[in-house]
Amino acid sequence: MHVVGPPDVSCLHSESEARYRTLFRAVSDSLFVVRQRDGRILDVNEAAVAQYGYSREEFLEMHNVDVSVEPVMTTEATLSVRERIPLRYHRRKDGTAFPVEITAKTVQLNAETLIVSSTRDISERQRMEDALRDSEQRFHAFMDTIPAPAWITDEQHRYLYINKPTMEQMGGRREDYLGRSAWDVFPIEEQLNSYMEHARRAMQAGHPLREEADYPLTDGSLRRWVRYIFPIHTADGHRLIGGVAFDISERKRTEDALRTSEEKLRSIFENSSLGIFRSTPQGRFLEANPATASILGYSSPEESIREVKDIGSQVYVNPEQRDAIMRMLLEERRQHVTTEIQVRHKSGSILTLRINMHPVWDENGRPRYLEGFVEDMTERVRMERELRAAKSAAEAANLAKSEFLATMSHEIRTPMNGILGMVEVAMRQEPSPAVTQSLRLVRQSARALLDIIGDILDFSRIEAGKMERKEQRFLLRELLRPTLDLLAQTAVDKGLRLSKHIARDVPEALLGDAASLRQVLVNLLGNAIKFTHEGEVALDVDLAEPSAKDSGYVRLRFTVSDSGIGIPEDKLQTIFEPFGQLDGASYAGTGLGLSISAKLVALLGGRLEVRSTPGKGSRFSFDAEFSLDKEARECAQEERGPKIDRPLRILVAEDNAISRLVAEELLRNMGHQVLAVIDGRQAIEALSRKRFDLVLMDVRMPGLDGLEATRIIRHAPPPGVDPKVPIVALTAQAMAGDRERLLEAGMNDYLPKPFDPVVLEAVLERVSRTGRKKQDCQAPDPAV
Known part of the structure; x- marks a missing residue:
């Protein structure tokens, strides 16, 4: 329906219509005629057009929700009309929102319910109300920040306002005092009388009056107060009484203390060993203590102040250094600068001083002076x-x-690799019993020499503080098997039984320092074999303490027992000291093994203990703590896979001819196909021509060494080279960090020289089992 006038104007007489239209236009508030059922705007007056910015024709195409900032609330109000809505927000055509107050009436016309609403812009009123609230809030905030009690009363001395410090002084809440009189607040009559007299005189004078006096508090203490009482004249003609009081007791005490402090500071200033000074920003001393004068070579502070006209040019060796300090303090406005400076002594010598300096500013933000301390460094x-x-x-x-x-280590281990390797090669050729016995003696002597070398290197690491716990996943039984295999032949050569027993409740998959554990066990088992001539050497592994089901860790006890010569009681402590030996004349060795083992056991979280009976044997035991690891348990399942079931194609890169021959012979005796080259470049060329199952790569070779060759294979392989080919490092170095450095270079495993055939076979099996060794399933470091 198109509406061109007031509701149903066709039914009104023209004269009434004219009066209606005149009144409709004359109203200063915005008038809307809205159809209730759908909120359609049927008519507006000129005030609405002017207020909202829409033309009348635009309004007649709109609904009341179109001018509302709150359409949902407007729709609800349309359906349930209220006579007066105190606050709503409408929006003009230009998008600006403003607050309105709405008065509405319903009218029934031709069976249609219409709403006639008067909308008044209350922006100014709201601004005034907001301003009043802001003013009151600022007043309260201001009064509460005054660091002194303040109050306002009427002429009958009833409290109209008190600030926060007043409440803190008297206790209680603000509401507890409003409306009460001074008679209720001052419990001591002397205080009340003093206040009332002060208020009377101030009101009579018509201006603030000050009073200072001692007043006792309710707790009996005597405080010094300064109180100001002043009249307040309100706009409606009423008179109020305002007051503020300052407790100056502390100020009085402070003034007394300040005099004492100034005397102390003057004494410190005069007698301090630190130089204390004050200077102008331009570089003249204003004040200096005797220490400052003495540091700079002057006989008195007065002489230094008189003689030094420009600190920058006369005192600083480098005047630019003072300029830089001044920029930091005066331009960057740092609170202080502490630095070392070089200065000239009066005699001409150069001194190094530590200076701490800060600026002091005046009330206009300009630097008054600089002060600080200097110390002769x-x-x-x-x-x-x-x-x-x-x-x-x-x-x-x-x-x-x-x-x-x-x-x-490299130079000794390389020939030892040749000796032990060729002994192994010779023994695999089934020599006569006499030659076999000789070869065994050679192998035993060579291994003893290796033990000595290892002890010396380990002791050097301990001295350098480089013994660190290294966490890795390992399988306990897989660690112990090659450890005992390594020593088995020596035990057999002496006619001894070498046994191990692992309790059934000891877990298999662990996380911890496997290398240190293996080294301790090798040292203890090696010593046990050395000092036992008949009988048995045994290793037992048990739970040291029951572990909670979900604790995530286990504590194991390792015990090495023998039936050897035993240890006298007076030697039980000295055997753990460096170079301590049971009988240096009868048994070879450095005397370092047990000392090193004790240090390694401490890294494992335990303590090495010994019990022994001379002539009956010894029993060494220690605890070690490890974490249980899920991934390691998964690795344990993988480790149970089949052994090497086919000949491997192995590339050996080794520059030492004897070591190369040893590797070739041992590998061929194991049934593998071997190609040997002498350096890293030849190794890369061989890999580009032919595919290999793995590479044994010597680390130190002339020309292109093993580390650089590995990096090229991994990161920039020439055509035909498989970048994922397994690479096992061969090295005669056994220092701390060597293994990590090799693995970081991209090598898959690590085999120290001289390599035992058992350890060599274990490494080949481990690396070749899946074709690519998983780093998460690392075996323990084979180095001892």
Whole structure:
């Protein structure tokens, strides 16, 4: 329906219509005629057009929700009309929102319910109300921040307002005091009388009056107060009484204390060993204590102030350094600067001082002066320089020592690899019993020499503080098997039984320092075999303590027992000391094995203990803590796979002719196909021509060494080279960090020289089982 006038104007007389239209236009508030059932706007007056910015024709195409910021609430209000809606928000055509107050009436016309609403813009009123609230809030906030009690009363001394410090002073809540009189607040009559008299005189004078006096508090203490009472004249002609009181007791005490403090500070200033000074920003001393004058070579503070005209040019060796400090303090406005400076002594010598300086600003934000402390650091700097030089020399010496040990390890282990390797090759050729016995003696002597080398290297690591716990996943029984196999032949050669027993409740898959565990066991079992001439050497592994089902860790007890010569009681403690030996004349060795083992056991979380009876044997035991690991248990399932069931194609890269021959012979005796080259470049060329199951790569080779060759294979392989081919490092170095360095270079495993055939076979089996060894299923470090 198109509406061109007031509702149903066709039914009204023209005269009434004219009066209606005149009144409709004359109303200053915005008038809307809205159809209730759908909110359609049927008519508006000129005030609405002016207020909202829409033309009348635009309005007649709209609904009342189109001008509302709250359409849902407007729809609800349309269906259930209220006579007065105090606050709504409408939106003009330009999108601006403004608050309105709405008065509405319903009218029935031709069976249609219409709503006639008057909408008034209350922006100004709301601004005034908001301003009033803001003013009250600011007043309260301001009064509450005054660090003193403040209040307002009427002429009958009834409290109309008190601030937060007043409540803190008197206790209670603000509501507890509003409406009460001064008679209720001042319990002591002397206080009340003083206040009333002060208020009377202030109101009579018509301006604030100040009063200072001592007043006792309810707790009996005497406090010094300054109180101001002033009249307040309201806009409606009423008179109120305002007051504020300042407790100056502390100020009085502070003034007394300040005098005492100034005397103390003056004493400190005069007698301090630190230089204390005050200077202008331009660089003149304003004040200096005797220590400052003495540091700079002057006989008195007065002389230093008189003689030094420009600190930057006369005192600083490098004036630009003072300029930089000034920029930080005055331009960057840092609170203070602490640094070392070089200055000239009056005699011309150069001193190093530590200076701490800060600026003091005036009320306009300009620097008044600078003050600070200076300390003569010349001697300390000299000593630190000497200590750094000594430290550098010690580090260089330690590095040289490490490099020397690494070189010696390589140089000794390489020929030992040849000796032990050729012994193994010879023994596999079924020599006569006499030759076999000789070869066994050679192997026993060579292994004893290796033990000595290993002990020396380990002791060097302990001295350097480089013994660290290394966490890795391992299988306990897989670790113990090659460990005992390594020593089995020595035990057999002596006619001894070597046995192990692992309790059934000991878990298999663990996470911990497997290398340290293996080394301790090798040391203890090796010693037991050395000092036992007949009988048995046994290893037992049990739970040291019951573990909670979901604890995630286990504590194991390892016990090595023998039926050997035993240890006298007076030697039970000294055997753990470096170079301590039971009988140096009868048994070879460095005397380091048990000392090293004790350190390694401590890394494992235990303590190495011994019980022994001379002539009947010894029993060494220790506890070690490990984590249980789910992934390691999965690896355990993989480890139960089949052994090597086919000949492997193996590439050996080794520059030492004897070591190369040993590797070739051992591998061929195991049934594998072998190609040997002498350096990394030849290894890469061989890999580009032919596919191999794995590579045994010597680390130190002339030309292209094993590490660089491995990096090329992994990251920039030439055509035909498989970047994922398994690579096992061969190295005669056995220093801390070697294994990690090799694995980081991309190698899959690590085989130290001289390599035992049993260990060699275990590494080949482990690497070739799946074709690509998983790093998460690492076997323990085979190095001892």
